[in-house]
Amino acid sequence: xxIARVAGTVVSPVSHPFFEGKRLLLCDLVDTDGSTQxxxxxxxxxxxxxxxxxxxxxxxxxxxxxxxxxxxPIRAVIVxxxxxxx
Amino acid sequence: xxIARVAGTVVSPVSHPFFEGKRLLLCDLVDTDGSTQxxxxxxxxxxxxxxxxxxxxxxxxxxxxxxxxxxxPIRAVIVxxxxxxx
Amino acid sequence: xxIARVAGTVVSPVSHPFFEGKRLLLCDLVDTDGSTQxxxxxxxxxxxxxxxxxxxxxxxxxxxxxxxxxxxPIRAVIVxxxxxxx
Amino acid sequence: xxIARVAGTVVSPVSHPFFEGKRLLLCDLVDTDGSTQxxxxxxxxxxxxxxxxxxxxxxxxxxxxxxxxxxxPIRAVIVxxxxxxx
Amino acid sequence: xxIARVAGTVVSPVSHPFFEGKRLLLCDLVDTDGSTQxxxxxxxxxxxxxxxxxxxxxxxxxxxxxxxxxxxPIRAVIVxxxxxxx
Numbered sequence: 088x089x090i091a092r093v094a095g096t097v098v099s100p101v102s103h104p105f106f107e108g109k110r111l112l113l114c115d116l117v118d119t120d121g122s123t124q125x126x127x128x129x130x131x132x133x134x135x136x137x138x139x140x141x142x143x144x145x146x147x148x149x150x151x152x153x154x155x156x157x158x159x160p161i162r163a164v165i166v167x168x169x170x171x172x173x
Numbered sequence: 174x175x176i177a178r179v180a181g182t183v184v185s186p187v188s189h190p191f192f193e194g195k196r197l198l199l200c201d202l203v204d205t206d207g208s209t210q211x212x213x214x215x216x217x218x219x220x221x222x223x224x225x226x227x228x229x230x231x232x233x234x235x236x237x238x239x240x241x242x243x244x245x246p247i248r249a250v251i252v253x254x255x256x257x258x259x
Numbered sequence: 260x261x262i263a264r265v266a267g268t269v270v271s272p273v274s275h276p277f278f279e280g281k282r283l284l285l286c287d288l289v290d291t292d293g294s295t296q297x298x299x300x301x302x303x304x305x306x307x308x309x310x311x312x313x314x315x316x317x318x319x320x321x322x323x324x325x326x327x328x329x330x331x332p333i334r335a336v337i338v339x340x341x342x343x344x345x
Numbered sequence: 346x347x348i349a350r351v352a353g354t355v356v357s358p359v360s361h362p363f364f365e366g367k368r369l370l371l372c373d374l375v376d377t378d379g380s381t382q383x384x385x386x387x388x389x390x391x392x393x394x395x396x397x398x399x400x401x402x403x404x405x406x407x408x409x410x411x412x413x414x415x416x417x418p419i420r421a422v423i424v425x426x427x428x429x430x431x
Numbered sequence: 432x433x434i435a436r437v438a439g440t441v442v443s444p445v446s447h448p449f450f451e452g453k454r455l456l457l458c459d460l461v462d463t464d465g466s467t468q469x470x471x472x473x474x475x476x477x478x479x480x481x482x483x484x485x486x487x488x489x490x491x492x493x494x495x496x497x498x499x500x501x502x503x504p505i506r507a508v509i510v511x512x513x514x515x516x517x
Contacts, residue, residue, distance in 0.1 A: 305445050
């Protein structure tokens with residue numbers, strides 16, 4: 088899993104039916120020194136907001152299991168909001 | 174998932190039967206600053222055109238589920254056209 | 260699999276129920292010359308401590324099998340503590 | 346999927362029984378500007394030859410499905426010969 | 432799949448039971464010009480020795496199938512010893 092910072096919301100009116108009613112967030116991947124490097128578009132399941140540091144799980148089977156679906160074209164999901172790293 | 178811009182169509186007359194009748198698009202991966210970095214060849218399911226910004230899901234199980242197939246040698250699929258990132 | 264050095268603990272009070280009671284560790288990936296490059300957040304199953312060199316398996320199915328679960332949104336797990344490389 | 350150019354044949358007399366009778370090709374990954382960057386060893390199923398531009402699908406499940414096998418330690422397969430990108 | 436050169440043996444006395452009795456090898460990934468770039472820790476099934484050029488399959492399902500197991504936290508396996516690339 089990776090650490091990321093939520094940077095915005097992706098609006099995709101023409102998309103696969105799976106994404107209807109789901110929040111797609113643009114998440115900047117965060118390095119251990121706090122700098123950002125690359126990004127991922129993830130589906131949100133923990134009500135994360137812009138600026139939050141989040142835990143990203145980027146794997147298809149994991150993503151589908153979160154929605155209790157056997158199918159669905161997703162790969163990255165926000166699975167936690169990070170409070171601190173100690 | 175990643176953001177990409179459709180750059181062209183791939184013509185592959187000699188290919189696995191799965192690809193017959195499917196559109197293979199060359200998609201430049203787009204960074205959050207708008208620059209492109211790398212590419213992926215993806216199967217289109219949302220009628221994307223050259224120049225469109227699209228959402229790419231690059232994972233085999235996801236890709237097969239979009240075609241309601243249990244088999245098929247694909248990995249990347251265009252799952253949405255992006256309108257804006259806010 | 261990759262070699263990593265445990266660098267800290269991730270505290271994520273708002274997260275998917277799967278992570279309750281599990282230790283999430285920040286692990287710096289270690290190159291063969293001993294330098295670190297990148298990181299991964301992994302679930303610990305071998306009671307690794309900060310500073311330990313560990314073996315990381317970064318794949319969803321492997322991760323779930325360690326917890327004898329068919330579901331769970333995880334991908335990276337610490338599967339061993341490395342004593343030496345000879 | 347990725348574009349690659351076939352560069353040679355890999356000879357591996359001591360290998361897993363799965364590979365007996367299969368052609369393993371060294372494929373240079375091709376960037377959109379025609380330059381090569383990195384490589385992958387792929388199993389050929391479309392009778393590609395050295396110099397051909399091919400379409401590579403680099404995912405285990407896809408690879409096994411091409412051989413109608415439920416098992417087999419492969420990941421990358423040449424699934425098409427590319428004629429042009431327009 | 433990738434080409435790698437075996438560089439050493441990983442000793443991990445505290446590890447998941449799956450790894451008991453298995454050889455974990457440190458393998459330097461080899462580029463097409465012979466230089467090494469990065470590494471992977473792989474389980475050996477072809478009795479490779481230090482210095483051998485080997486074929487690495489880095490995918491969880493493939494790795495488990497080699498051991499005829501439905502479970503096991505592994506991802507990378509040495510599936511062949513490379514004789515030459517012509």
